[in-house]
Amino acid sequence: xxxxxxxxxxxxxxxxxxxxxxxxxxxxxxxxxxxxxxxxxxxxxxxxxxxxxxxxxxxxxxxxxxxxxxxxxxxxxxxxxxxxxxxxxxxxxxxxxxxxxxxxxxxxxxxxxxxxxxxxxxxxxxxxxxxxxxxxxxxxxxxxxxxxxxxxxxxxxxxxxxxxxxxxxxxxxxxxxxxxxxxxxxxxxxxxxxxxxxxxxxxxxxxxxxxxxxxxxxxxxxxxxxxxxxxxxxxxxxxxxxxxxxxxxxxxxxxxxxxxxxxxxxxxxxxxxxxxxxxxxxxxxxxxxxxxxxxxxxxxxxxxxxxxxxxxxxxxxxxxxxxxxxxxxxxxxxxxxxxxxxxxxxxxxxxxxxxxxxxxxxxxxxxxxxxxxxxxxxxx
Numbered sequence: 001x002x003x004x005x006x007x008x009x010x011x012x013x014x015x016x017x018x019x020x021x022x023x024x025x026x027x028x029x030x031x032x033x034x035x036x037x038x039x040x041x042x043x044x045x046x047x048x049x050x051x052x053x054x055x056x057x058x059x060x061x062x063x064x065x066x067x068x069x070x071x072x073x074x075x076x077x078x079x080x081x082x083x084x085x086x087x088x089x090x091x092x093x094x095x096x097x098x099x100x101x102x103x104x105x106x107x108x109x110x111x112x113x114x115x116x117x118x119x120x121x122x123x124x125x126x127x128x129x130x131x132x133x134x135x136x137x138x139x140x141x142x143x144x145x146x147x148x149x150x151x152x153x154x155x156x157x158x159x160x161x162x163x164x165x166x167x168x169x170x171x172x173x174x175x176x177x178x179x180x181x182x183x184x185x186x187x188x189x190x191x192x193x194x195x196x197x198x199x200x201x202x203x204x205x206x207x208x209x210x211x212x213x214x215x216x217x218x219x220x221x222x223x224x225x226x227x228x229x230x231x232x233x234x235x236x237x238x239x240x241x242x243x244x245x246x247x248x249x250x251x252x253x254x255x256x257x258x259x260x261x262x263x264x265x266x267x268x269x270x271x272x273x274x275x276x277x278x279x280x281x282x283x284x285x286x287x288x289x290x291x292x293x294x295x296x297x298x299x300x301x302x303x304x305x306x307x308x309x310x311x312x313x314x315x316x317x318x319x320x321x322x323x324x325x326x327x328x329x330x331x332x333x334x335x336x337x338x339x340x341x342x343x344x345x346x347x348x349x350x351x352x353x354x355x356x357x358x359x360x361x362x363x364x365x366x367x368x369x370x371x372x373x374x375x376x377x378x379x380x
Contacts, residue, residue: 005037006369007267011081013106015067015099016088016256017051018044020059023359024051024253025088031361033086035368041082043070045090045099053252054354064094071102082106083118086263087109088256089126092135093142100146107149116293122266123150124259128157129194132169144185151294152189152266153181154259160192171199171380174225178237182229188294189266189308190237191226193258199223199241199380206285220246224316225380227347230299238303244316249327253359254319261315261368268314269307270295309377317371325364330356 012033017025026042045067048059074080090096103121110119125143128134140162143156147153147163161168163185166177166278174197181187224242229235274288289295289307297306333356337344344352361368 007037007264008271010038010083010264010267011100012038012040012263013043013082013085014088014260015043015045015086015090015102017046017048018042019048019051021050022252023257023353023361025256026196028253028256028361029088029260030360031088031322032368035365036261036264038084038264041074041079043067045088045095050354051252053331054351056095056351061091062095062182064092064098067095067098068101069265071098076111080106080109083090083120084263084267085119085121086124086259087121088124088259090139093138096139096142096146100142100149103146103148111293115291116292117288117295120151120295121149122152122154122259122263123147124154124255125159125163126255127162129156129158133156133162134185139195147181148186148247150187152191152262153187154191154193155256156194156255157192157196160190161369168195168197170197174199175237175239175380178225178227178239182227182235182237186235187229188296189228191224191262191308191312193224193255195223195225195241197223199225199243223244224312225376226306226308226312228297228308231296232299238306240303240306240309240312240377241380242312242316242375242377244320244375247323247327249323249330249357251323251326251357251359252354257322257359257361261318265311266295266307266313269310272310273297273307303379304377313373313375313377314371316374316375318368320375321367321371322359322361322364325367326357326360329360 014026014029016029026044030040030042039179046059046061050057087099089205090099106119110116127139144163153164157168160177164177164180166173166180168174168177178190181190221243227237227239229237239371270290274290289297303309315337337352
């Protein structure tokens with residue numbers, strides 16, 4: 001990567017959890033966004049000693065009123081000018097609503113200035129995974145009320161089912177879930193970050209196995225599935241998928257890393273698209289893509305040429321490299337620990353394993369800034 005950041009000057013409000021030790025939530029988001037050239041303001045929704053995967057922690061959650069007070073404090077000092085907003089874990093329905101009010105206010109400000117493309121909200125609706133909620137039940141309807149205001153949402157498969165009301169069991173139900181999010185909720189861009197269904201590849205892709213770049217990589221694959229809707233009165237999905245290999249490790253914070261990288265890479269992809277088109281005034285919709293609300297591509301743009309697809313490819317490239325190095329380091333560390341202390345009790349082993357599995361970001365800046373793209377988008 002050259003000296004210049006990959007994105008135009010970009011100010012981001014990041015709303016997520018914070019831990020003193022380790023890498024999840026805003027601890028990841030701030031580092032990733034700043035490393036890629038963004039100016040970041042962090043509004044932390046929890047203050048914990050460490051992430052909850054350790055099964056023991058200390059700390060506090062922020063209330064809805066505290067979130068609102070922090071936002072009012074920013075406004076009174078004219079510190080409320082943001083190009084993008086990223087929201088992750090928020091504790092409880094009232095706090096979710098408070099975060100939504102911030103996004104709505106920033107959206108209104110961009111429309112009042114007649115610059116609809118000057119604000120973009122990336123919403124990660126953190127609610128649960130693998131069929132299990134880890135938030136209160138009333139958080140689900142709170143997010144359903146909010147997602148119509150988001151530009152891009154990043155649910156995992158379980159969260160996509162909760163939001164759409166569609167049980168995802170095959171490609172048809174997967175497409176239906178995304179269609180509901182586009183048509184009933186009006187969400188312009190959707191990326192489902194971890195689809196466990198076996199989605200068939202194109203003949204050319206199926207004949208070529210995914211590259212194996214790490215000894216900790218398994219033959220098992222998962223998919224990221226994304227779509228940008230068309231701009232017609234009956235919006236249709238433009239679907240793509242990216243298959244990627246699964247590692248023989250358990251990580252925390254991967255969703256937070258994916259979301260932070262998507263903020264940067266979506267901004268980059270839109271800027272690159274506008275540069276390639278030379279801002280032609282005859283382009284459908286008029287003017288730059290980055291000036292349009294939600295950065296919604298013309299309807300004739302193919303799914304594989306969407307900025308969303310280009311962004312997702314680069315995000316997964318960084319993810320794969322960081323996870324490979326983390327998993328290799330964790331495997332080596334745990335082997336050494338067990339050789340040195342073979343009789344450690346299970347609780348101690350779990351705590352050591354959790355620490356070893358913290359994402360290795362600080363020493364792997366190259367993976368964030370200039371990853372090798374190996375996994376490409378295909379049509380669903």
